[in-house]
Every structure is written in structure tokens, then in C-alpha cells.
Amino acid sequence: MSAQLIVALPTAFFKLxxxxxxxWLLGRIGLATATRLTRRTATTIDDFFVKxxxxxxxxxxxxxxxxxxxxxxxxxxxxxxxxxxLTGLVTTVVLVQAINRILMRLLTSAxxxxxxxxxxxxxxxxxxxxxLRVVIWAVGGVAYLQSSFGVPLGTLxxxxxxxxxxxxxxxxxxxxxxxxxIYILLDKPFRNGDFLHVGNSNTWAKVEQVGIYSTRxxxxxxxxxxxxxxxxxxxxLSNYTVMERRRRIYRFGVxxxxxxxxxxxxxxxxxxxxxxxxxxxxxxxxxxEFGASSLxxxxxxNIPTSDYVAALDAQQQVNVALVQTFAxxxxxxxxxxxxxxLNHADQTGEAGSTGEPGQGQ
Numbered sequence: 001m002s003a004q005l006i007v008a009l010p011t012a013f014f015k016l017x018x019x020x021x022x023x024w025l026l027g028r029i030g031l032a033t034a035t036r037l038t039r040r041t042a043t044t045i046d047d048f049f050v051k052x053x054x055x056x057x058x059x060x061x062x063x064x065x066x067x068x069x070x071x072x073x074x075x076x077x078x079x080x081x082x083x084x085x086l087t088g089l090v091t092t093v094v095l096v097q098a099i100n101r102i103l104m105r106l107l108t109s110a111x112x113x114x115x116x117x118x119x120x121x122x123x124x125x126x127x128x129x130x131x132l133r134v135v136i137w138a139v140g141g142v143a144y145l146q147s148s149f150g151v152p153l154g155t156l157x158x159x160x161x162x163x164x165x166x167x168x169x170x171x172x173x174x175x176x177x178x179x180x181x182i183y184i185l186l187d188k189p190f191r192n193g194d195f196l197h198v199g200n201s202n203t204w205a206k207v208e209q210v211g212i213y214s215t216r217x218x219x220x221x222x223x224x225x226x227x228x229x230x231x232x233x234x235x236x237l238s239n240y241t242v243m244e245r246r247r248r249i250y251r252f253g254v255x256x257x258x259x260x261x262x263x264x265x266x267x268x269x270x271x272x273x274x275x276x277x278x279x280x281x282x283x284x285x286x287x288x289e290f291g292a293s294s295l296x297x298x299x300x301x302n303i304p305t306s307d308y309v310a311a312l313d314a315q316q317q318v319n320v321a322l323v324q325t326f327a328x329x330x331x332x333x334x335x336x337x338x339x340x341x342l343n344h345a346d347q348t349g350e351a352g353s354t355g356e357p358g359q360g361q
Contacts, residue, residue: 012069019065027058048105056098063087088148096140100133107132177213180229184210190239195308198227199236243306245281248315252322253294253334262331263287266297269329273321274301279314294334 034050063086070083107128190196194207196217205217205225215232217225254266270285281302289296301318303311326333 009073012073016065016069019068020062023058023061023065027054027061030054045105045109049102052098052101056094059094060091063090085148088144092140092144096136099140100136103132103136104129177229180233181210181212184215184229184233189233189237190241194239194241197238197240198232199238201235240308241306244304246303246305246308246311247283247300248303248311248318249298249300251288251296251298253291253296254326255332255334256293256295258295258331262329263295265329266331269325270297270299270322273325274299274318276321277314277317279303279305279310280318291334293336 031050031054034054035047038046038050067083067087184190190207190210192207192210195205196207197204198217203217203219203225205219208216208218208224210229214226214228217227219225254263266287267285271282274280274282281304283300283302285297285299287295288298303314305311305314323333
């Protein structure tokens with residue numbers, strides 16, 4: 001080791017220690033002063049920029065001090081390249097992080113101004129953040145390689161382009177699912193917590209989570225059903241959560257021996273029954289058809305709720321009241337039957353029989 005190097009090492013050490021201490025002290029004083037000034041303003045954006053600048057300047061100035069101290073050492077070779085590369089790397093990382101923070105903050109503010117506190121905007125921004133960060137890191141990496149190692153930009157962009165094509169082919173399906181996720185957020189065919197009927201697969205399930213690639217459904221049987229976003233939105237979906245009311249239309253039949261005057265009374269009975277149920281609105285009831293073994297009535301009423309269980313409770317009250325009222329009035333519900341009539345054609349004992357639909361009790 002040369003005498004010149006021995007003399008230069010203590011000087012470089014003191015320059016490094018003193019410089020780092022000065023950077024730390026100036027950072028603390030500057031941060032405290034700037035914080036006191038920003039507290040006087042009503043906005044928080046200035047506080048954010050002060051903290052971001054402090055986090056970026058302290059590491060960058062520290063690396064400047066390292067380079068300044070290293071210049072006093074009379075040693076040339078790989079050490080210079082290491083210090084230069086390390087300084088450029090730290091500076092690039094710090095600047096990319098600062099740009100990411102500032103960009104995300106600006107985007108968040110812009111989304112809030114446009115859409116307010118809409119959850120959809122927040123979810124879209126959350127989904128886009130990783131992609132934006134990757135782009136910024138890629139640009140920062142290219143800039144670092146070009147400035148520190150002299151790699152030609154044309155070569156770098158060609159490599160990135162080739163890699164982008166390969167990645168695009170490999171990630172074609174995930175990217176398609178991501179855009180389907182954006183479509184779900186914007187078009188809002190369903191949200192977390194909605195109860196769906198998926199037509200093609202005949203699945204009844206509650207939406208647990210809408211993810212970037214797939215949607216998780218909890219079926220009525222309890223199992224977890226995971227469906228890709230593109231597969232789900234390509235099917236016919238019935239969203240029962242957004243229903244303002246549930247409409248009930250069904251038929252019931254009475255026996256053919258029911259007197260006409262009683263048939264006339266049945267619609268009024270049904271109306272009185274439905275109107276007696278708290279959560280049901282009567283619409284109509286009519287004698288609609290001569291069935292194979294019954295006289296058929298069609299009852300229609302609305303239940304003003306999107307709650308499936310509440311609708312079933314109301315329907316159950318109507319059905320029980322209908323059975324009870326018919327029992328009290330002596331009206332018999334019909335069920336499928338067939339009556340056989342035997343005709344003795346002559347005295348020789350020959351007989352024929354014909355079967356036709358009718359009502360037998």
C-alpha cells in the first residue's frame with residue numbers, strides 16, 4: 001500500500017463521516033422546518049410532497065457524499081466502477097420510488113375529483129397501480145443501464161419489445177381476465193354480496209369476492225365456486241339482490257264437482273288472503289283453465305322485497321291461509337285422478353269399457 005493511499009484513507013473517512021452527518025442533520029432540520037410551514041395550510045398535498053422529498057433527497061445526498069469521499073482516494077480500477085454503479089443504482093431506486101408515490105397520489109386525487117368516494121373508482125385504481133409501477137420500474141431500469149453501463153437504448157428497447165411480445169402471448173388470458181374485471185367494475189352487473197343465478201351452469205350462489213382474474217361464489221349448498229371473469233360474464237346472470245320486488249305466479253286446482261257459485265267466490269277469497277299478509281300485494285286471481293282433472297285458478301301477487309327468505313315466508317303464509325280457508329269452506333283441492341266407467345253392452349255377459357278423464361273421489 002503506497003504512502004499516498006495511507007494518507008488519503010483517514011481524510012476520505014472523515015469526509016464520509018462528516019458528510020453523512022451533515023446530510024442527516026440538514027435532513028432533520030429541513031424536515032422539521034418544512035413540516036411547521038405545511039401545518040399552516042389547509043391541504044395535505046404539501047405535507048405529502050415534503051415527506052416524499054425528504055425520503056428521496058437524504059439517500060441521494062448520502063450517495064453524493066460517498067462519491068465525494070471516494071474521489072480523494074488515489075485508487076483507480078474496479079472500485080471506481082463499483083462506487084459509480086452503486087451510486088447510480090441507489091439514485092435510480094430512490095427516484096423511481098418517489099415518482100411512484102407522486103404518481104399514485106396524483107391519480108388518487110384525480111379519481112376522487114371525478115368520481116368522489118365511489119368504491120368502483122378505488123377498485124379500478126387499485127387494479128391499475130401494479131401495472132403502472134411495473135412500467136415506471138422498467139423505464140428506470142433502462143435509464144440506469146444506459147447511464148451506468150452505456151448499454152445502447154436501441155438494444156434495450158429491442159429486448160424489451162421482444163420480451164413484451166413473449167410476455168403478451170404468455171399473459172394473454174390473464175390480461176383478458178383483467179379487462180373483464182374492469183368491465184365488471186364499470187358496468188356493475190353484480191357486486192360482492194349479491195345473490196346470483198348463473199344460467200348455463202344452473203348455479204345459485206352469493207358473490208364473495210370479485211378478483212382480477214376470477215370471481216368467487218358461495219353456492220347455496222355451501223361449496224366455494226371459482227369462475228373466471230370472462231366465463232361468468234358470458235353467461236346469463238340473474239341478480240336477485242337488486243330486485244325491488246318478487247313476483248309470484250302459480251296455479252292451483254279445485255275438483256270438478258265444485259259448485260259454480262263457489263268458483264265465483266274463490267278469486268275474492270284469494271284476494272282477501274293475500275291482502276291479509278303483511279308483505280304481499282295482491283295483483284289478480286282468475287279461473288283460467290279446464291284441466292285434465294281439475295278446474296284451474298291462477299294467482300298472482302307481488303312481494304316488495306329482495307330478500308329471498310322474506311319472500312318465502314310471505315309465500316308460505318299465503319299458501320297456508322289458502323289451505324285453511326278452503327278447508328273451512330269445504331272446497332277440495334284437485335289431484336290427478338282417472339275414473340273408469342264400465343258399460344254392460346248385452347245380456348250375454350259381453351262387456352266393454354272406456355276410460356276417459358274425469359274426477360273421482
